[in-house]
Amino acid sequence: MSVDVEIDAKGLRCPMPIMKAAKAIKEIQTGQTLRVQATDPGSKKDFEGWAKNGGHTLLSVEEGSGVYTYTIRKG
Amino acid sequence: MSETKPKKMAIIVHSGSLDKLYPVFMLSSTGAAMDVETHLFFTFWGLMALKKGGLESAGLPGFMTIGTDMMKGKISEAKVPTLTELLKMCRQMGNVKIYACSTTMEIMGVKKEDLIPEVDDIVGAASFLSIALDSDVQLFI
Numbered sequence: 001m002s003v004d005v006e007i008d009a010k011g012l013r014c015p016m017p018i019m020k021a022a023k024a025i026k027e028i029q030t031g032q033t034l035r036v037q038a039t040d041p042g043s044k045k046d047f048e049g050w051a052k053n054g055g056h057t058l059l060s061v062e063e064g065s066g067v068y069t070y071t072i073r074k075g
Numbered sequence: 076m077s078e079t080k081p082k083k084m085a086i087i088v089h090s091g092s093l094d095k096l097y098p099v100f101m102l103s104s105t106g107a108a109m110d111v112e113t114h115l116f117f118t119f120w121g122l123m124a125l126k127k128g129g130l131e132s133a134g135l136p137g138f139m140t141i142g143t144d145m146m147k148g149k150i151s152e153a154k155v156p157t158l159t160e161l162l163k164m165c166r167q168m169g170n171v172k173i174y175a176c177s178t179t180m181e182i183m184g185v186k187k188e189d190l191i192p193e194v195d196d197i198v199g200a201a202s203f204l205s206i207a208l209d210s211d212v213q214l215f216i
Contacts, residue, residue: 011154013155015104019104019105022107022108022109
């Protein structure tokens with residue numbers, strides 16, 4: 001699936017993956033998508049909460065080799 | 076983005092030690108990222124952290140002071156930003172307000188020019204309460 005913006009937050013700890021995602025989502029339009037890659041295991045719940053609170057949709061969460069890939073549609 | 080009124084968080088920052096200032100700035104920066112309007116009211120030892128160079132010199136409390144450099148090293152190794160960097164991020168997001176307690180300033184002999192420029196205002200308890208009464212989250216750290 002193609003996305004509009006991709007962010008690499010691998011190796012960063014809380015709160016940096018969310019901070020980077022928040023900055024990036026401000027730059028895109030409603031309906032556009034953002035993909036974030038992170039390695040912080042705490043980011044899984046954080047992204048669920050952040051997306052829900054901001055009215056965005058967490059389209060998918062993929063895990064592999066210690067990397068979490070989040071795809072979010074801006075709401 | 077939903078059209079509802081933004082969520083608000085009010086925190087009394089009473090402690091000026093590294094281990095307490097971290098949660099303050101972690102929650103504030105994350106709050107900023109979650110569009111939470113955040114108000115930080117610095118009083119007593121917390122106010123000392125708002126003096127120029129205060130965030131940089133904040134250490135662990137009491138007898139643990141000796142471990143401050145080791146803790147800072149571990150924080151840096153974990154790629155966690157410094158307090159100063161977190162403050163900068165909060166300001167960039169634009170929805171984190173910083174207040175200094177006027178009574179503490181009087182007691183501790185702190186002048187406005189001693190404080191970092193990020194301080195938005197010098198206020199009293201009534202100002203904090205009027206914000207806190209209207210907030211979704213209230214904390215004392």
